[in-house]
Amino acid sequence: MTSAPVVTHGLTKRFHGGQVAVDAVDLEVPAGSVFGFLGPNGSGKTTTIRMLLGLIAPTSGAVELLGEPMPKAHLRVLPRVGALVEGPAFYPFWTGQANLLRFDAADRTADPKTRKARAGEALERVGLSNAAGKKVRAYSLGMRQRLAIAVALMQRRELLVLDEPTNGLDPQGTREVRHLIKELASDGTTVFTSTHLLAEVEQVCTHAAVMSRGKLLRQSTVEDLRAGLRPRLVVRTPDAGTAAETLQGLGVTDLKTSGDTVEGDPGELPVEKFAAALVAADVRIHGFGLERPSLEDAFVALTGEGFDVAE
Known part of the structure; x- marks a missing residue:
């Protein structure tokens, strides 16, 4: 027992x-x-x-x-x-x-x-x-x-x-x-x-x-459910195309663009390096930072499915 x-x-x-x-x-x-x-x-x-x-x-x-x-x-x-x-x-x-x-x-x-x-x-x-x-x-x-x-x-x-x-x-x-x-x-x-x-x-x-x-x-x-997922770099900008190209050049992977938001896996490079590169590329930054993965992210990573899938 x-x-x-x-x-x-x-x-x-x-x-x-x-x-x-x-x-x-x-x-x-x-x-x-x-x-x-x-x-x-x-x-x-x-x-x-x-x-x-x-x-x-x-x-x-x-x-x-x-x-x-x-x-x-x-x-x-x-x-x-x-x-x-x-x-x-x-x-x-x-x-x-x-x-x-x-x-x-x-x-x-x-x-x-x-x-x-x-x-x-x-x-x-x-x-x-x-x-x-x-x-x-x-x-x-x-x-x-x-x-x-x-x-x-x-x-x-x-x-x-x-x-x-x-x-x-x-x-x-x-x-x-x-x-x-x-x-x-x-x-x-x-x-x-x-x-x-x-x-x-x-x-x-x-x-x-x-x-x-x-x-x-x-x-x-x-906390451990989310711990296996890396934080995502998220940039909000009207210059999404330029931002995505700049981040890709710095080694950001899994890049996704939706409207004025660009996000991806930053790898091991310090976050301030991305900010400096975006500013140097004349990208107008309205929002910038690392976002912790959510439980939804953890669920999708485990199952490969959205959480509202009917079974």
């Missing part, structure tokens, strides 16, 4: 007809991390999460949650895990608070004496206090998503598993969920969150794994 909250060994899922949804995935999620499970829709993220939680059985491989084998130890493990997977089905004619109370009553480990107070705290944390008495059928998609997160927060959890937690949220709601995830992690909860939104990973995650077509391509810290 290992102390990592989430570990998989060769986790594989094949559906009828031979379709491989998850292919020999080996995951290890560090304790206390905010772990971004990254990949486009259809890459196998949700199928993996459902196997982690014992909702579906793997074809082969093994899962450990909180140091226990799953699904064998689910009665001991799942009370310590909060989860949002594709959103729970709520009773539409009940209020948000009534739905939370009902979910908590189904949890044999939950204390009925503190149920109402805990429901109020969970609703407050997700920004739904004012809608606690409103029937769920009147909730927007974003409000239902927040209510689903509140279900996962009814008790203190060691591990929180969130599948696309900002789905359907407006920008303000998205910011609130980001803040909540950071807050939970600072309290010692390990947060495992899947997403197809690169900005989510860059802003909240400490570690990430990249999935594509059911395969795990890479897992590391977010």
